[in-house]
Amino acid sequence: MSEQMISVEKARAIVLEHIHPMPEEHLEAWRAVGLPLAADAxxxxxLSPFANSAMDGYAVRTADLADASDARPVTLKVxxxxxxxxxxxGEVSPGEAVRIMTGAPVPAGADAVVKYEIVEVTGGDxxxxxxxxxxxxxxxxxxxxIREAGLEAHAGDVIMHAGEVVTAAGAGLLTSAGVAEVAVRRAPRVGILSVGTELVPPTEQPQRGQIRDANGPALMAAALDADAEPRFFGIVADDEDAIAQAVLEMVESCDFVVTSGGASAGDYDYIEALVQREGEVLFDRISMRPGKAITFGLVRGVPFLGLSGNPAxxxxxxxxxxxxxxxxxxGHTLLERPLERARVTHNVRKRQERRFYDRARVARDPETGEATVTEERSQNSALLGTLHRANCLxxxxxxxxxxxxxxEATCVRIDLPEGAEL
Structure with a gap:
């Protein structure tokens, strides 16, 4: 295994160079909420198809009211x-008015709507x-x-571009434009495998030397949160043949494969050898803590990421x-979490050259409103509770x-979606 470490940015660029957009599928517009469009709509x-009233009132000809005042009120026939x-x-003729409700078409002849509350109404029923x-x-x-016809868009206009993420309001806009279904990229199938002879499922009581598998559920949840379709392939022992069999089964049905944990002969020894044998290793060390030993490559053409067995x-x-x-x-174009500058509340020391991503919390000073950041007490990579409580790295x-x-330090806001404004 190479000892050369690459930066997080270079590693991310390599990963992104070796993935491909998923095939398109069509969903009802409202079901596409939170997803980017794969094609313009x-x-x-x-939109709207006709000039309509912005409020309840009376549609009138402004010429009829040109001289209206408290001293010389003008009365029109409804x-x-x-x-x-x-x-x-019909048409609004001189000396006439038409009662109109919000959103109703403005009748011919009228060129203004006067809101109901300032009109004195008498007679009739x-x-x-x-x-x-x-x-x-x-x-x-x-x-x-009056809201003019085509105020929002004209026939043939693009109302939502490819890459734009559908919101709840956007789903309504699409539907009003006659777009009942939209093209999106289907969710990538992400296979998750936990490697370790010491691991047991959560339903079992661990014996001496055993631990429950926390990585599987954590990574399944992370994949789901990233808009993937996660598939759990279970726990496999530190056995070269068993690991190979499981991984090769995964690449047959998945678009991206993730394993966590190494092998008894040394972390990632079996993993890297498998990737090298069945495809290509693109990197195996990152200048990052936690998580230096990460293998990324292609296994029979499928992107493969081998992560540390330490949960955090x-x-x-x-x-x-x-x-x-x-x-x-x-199909998302925003791929990085928001970064926030904050003042550290205590001394932070590190002994290694690698870049550290320490679990921490950003808060606002109640008096100044300034962002401050405080580390979790322990940065032990075996602990998930500290990451659960953290809102940043x-x-x-x-x-x-x-x-x-x-x-001042830079914090990666893992509690906020990509593209969020601070």
Missing amino acids: TTDID TGHEAAGHVFT GSGNEGALATFRAPAKPGEN AACVGFEMLARPAIRAMR LMVPEGLQGYTAGD
Whole structure:
């Protein structure tokens, strides 16, 4: 195994170079929420398709109200009404008004809508509709309270571009444009395998020398959170043939394969030899703590990531390398978590040259509003509780021996989605 370490950025770039977008599938627009479109979506009609009222009121001709005032109020005859399921097909003539509801089409002849609350209504049956008289005490401006046809988009316009992530509002926009189904990239099938003779499933009581497998569920959850379709292939002992059989089974049905744990002869010895034999090893050391020993390569053409058996190291390695790859395969263009600058609340020291990603929490100073960051007490890579409680990874770069309390540091906000604004 090579002892040469590469940077996290170079490792991530290598991983991204060797993955491919997933094939397209079609989903109902509302089911695509949170997913990027695989193709542009266009509208088949103007949005909205007609000029409509922005509020409840009366559709009028502004010329009729040009001289309206408290001293000289203008009274118009109400000749019709526009409401849900009731369209006024006539024209507003001089001296007339039409009662109109929010969203209803503005009738021909009218060029403004006066809101209901400032109109005095008398006569008729008390509904304010046909037969009533409407009195106005101020002029109206052309276009007042009218949403023009095509205000949002015109027929043939792209309303959502490929790569844009569908929101709840976006699903409604797509549907209003006649786009009932959208093209998205299907979820990549990510195989997860836990390696270790000492591992037992969570349903078993561990005996002396045994531990429950925490990596499998943690990495399955991480894959699901990254928009993948995770598939668990169980626990395999530190046996070269058993590991090879399991991995080769995984590459037959998965788009990306992730293992955690090494072999009894030495961490990753069996793993790297397998990848080398069945494909290509692209790197096997990263300048990162936790998680230096990470093997990435191709096994029969399928991307393979071999992570540390230490739970926190496995999760950090997945976060830095597998998560962006999975998101890219799904069609996402934002692949990195937000970075935040924060002042460390205590001295931070490191003895190794590698870049550290320490589990920590960012908070806001209640008086100044300034971001501060505090490490979890233990950075032991076997502990998941510290990562569970953390909302960031405090980065201590290569070449830096640490921080003094009050220094500014960069934090990877693992609690926020890619693209989030701080």
